[in-house]
Amino acid sequence: MDKERKFFLRRKIGVLYGGWSLEREISLRSGACIIESLKKQNFKVRGIDVDKNFTRKLKNIDVAFIALHGRPGEDGMVQGILEFIGIPYTGSGIIGSAISMDKIISKYIFTAKGIPTPDFYYKEHIDIDKIFEQLKVPIVIKPRAEGSSVGVTIVETKKEFEKALKKTLRKFRDLYFEQYIPGMIATCGIINEIPLPVLEIVPKKRRFYDYTSKYTHGMTEYIIPARIPEKKYKKVQDFALTAHKAIGASGFSRVDCVLDYNYNAYVLEVNTIPGLLYESNLPIEARAIGLTYDELIFEILKTSLMRF
Numbered sequence: 001m002d003k004e005r006k007f008f009l010r011r012k013i014g015v016l017y018g019g020w021s022l023e024r025e026i027s028l029r030s031g032a033c034i035i036e037s038l039k040k041q042n043f044k045v046r047g048i049d050v051d052k053n054f055t056r057k058l059k060n061i062d063v064a065f066i067a068l069h070g071r072p073g074e075d076g077m078v079q080g081i082l083e084f085i086g087i088p089y090t091g092s093g094i095i096g097s098a099i100s101m102d103k104i105i106s107k108y109i110f111t112a113k114g115i116p117t118p119d120f121y122y123k124e125h126i127d128i129d130k131i132f133e134q135l136k137v138p139i140v141i142k143p144r145a146e147g148s149s150v151g152v153t154i155v156e157t158k159k160e161f162e163k164a165l166k167k168t169l170r171k172f173r174d175l176y177f178e179q180y181i182p183g184m185i186a187t188c189g190i191i192n193e194i195p196l197p198v199l200e201i202v203p204k205k206r207r208f209y210d211y212t213s214k215y216t217h218g219m220t221e222y223i224i225p226a227r228i229p230e231k232k233y234k235k236v237q238d239f240a241l242t243a244h245k246a247i248g249a250s251g252f253s254r255v256d257c258v259l260d261y262n263y264n265a266y267v268l269e270v271n272t273i274p275g276l277l278y279e280s281n282l283p284i285e286a287r288a289i290g291l292t293y294d295e296l297i298f299e300i301l302k303t304s305l306m307r308f
């Protein structure tokens, strides 16, 4: 048995899941899969549903496997608490987590690093005419800091825009507007600073990869490796790794992209804690290089080693 496995077999692992973001349900499902996998591998593991008093539940753990999606959890807050009380944890640190949760700051960084990202409008005052001057329809309305496609709407006309804007503003205060790129949806996971094969995502029944297509079996077709000509395929992996590093992520992540009809990639965002259900994107990508779900979970657990 390798040294690292022995190291973790002697430790108590707390899987942090739940939380109260809009992605709570997904986190519960990711958490259940991770716990099952760690138990199967004979690790001592306990699930910790993160609530406002969760620090009390951390007393008897040696390492935290963070399976929280959205805010708080994926945004550096939980990472900060763990650093403060001295518990090593998986994945990205405070800054990488905070930056990747903020899609506007992420886009500024992508641009500064020469990583293509769709053109966007973000201003304190929302001037609809200006938006329609700057961007062509379709336009994507997006919350600045959500995940799982929550709050994402694609609109074709000014009328649709106004209606969707009103509705979205009721739930999310901070929005931006992005140029819709027709073509392919693709994601590229990173593990230990190495890009995985690119996964092509084809929603079968919906306009885009929305919440329902993400989490309903059979609604989406996944193709791996993505059908992208070799040079452009390599570019997606390069952009993904550059984006991962640029926002300060570490250990693992999954970078979401869209490609135009000429296979030019645009990076949408970096997810520092991507979904980890058995059939989530990152596990599919890992499987494509021969890494089973259990092996992937162990790889992710090992990303905490740098914090011991």
Ligand SMILES: Nc1ncnc2c1ncn2[C@@H]1O[C@H](COP(=O)(O)OP(=O)(O)O)[C@@H](O)[C@H]1O
Pocket (backbone or CB within 6 Å): 118, 140, 146, 147, 148, 149, 150, 152, 178, 179, 180, 181, 182, 185, 208, 209, 210, 256, 258, 268, 269
């Ligand atoms: N600019 C865009 N062009 C085309 N599709 C987009 C664009 N932005 C978002 N989408 C669609 O919406 C989905 C979610 O967008 P993303 O930026 O990844 O946010 P989330 O954090 O909610 O996953 C994408 O997978 C894609 O299907």
Ligand SMILES: [Mg+2]
Pocket (backbone or CB within 6 Å): 148, 149, 256, 268, 269
């Ligand atoms: Mg995404």
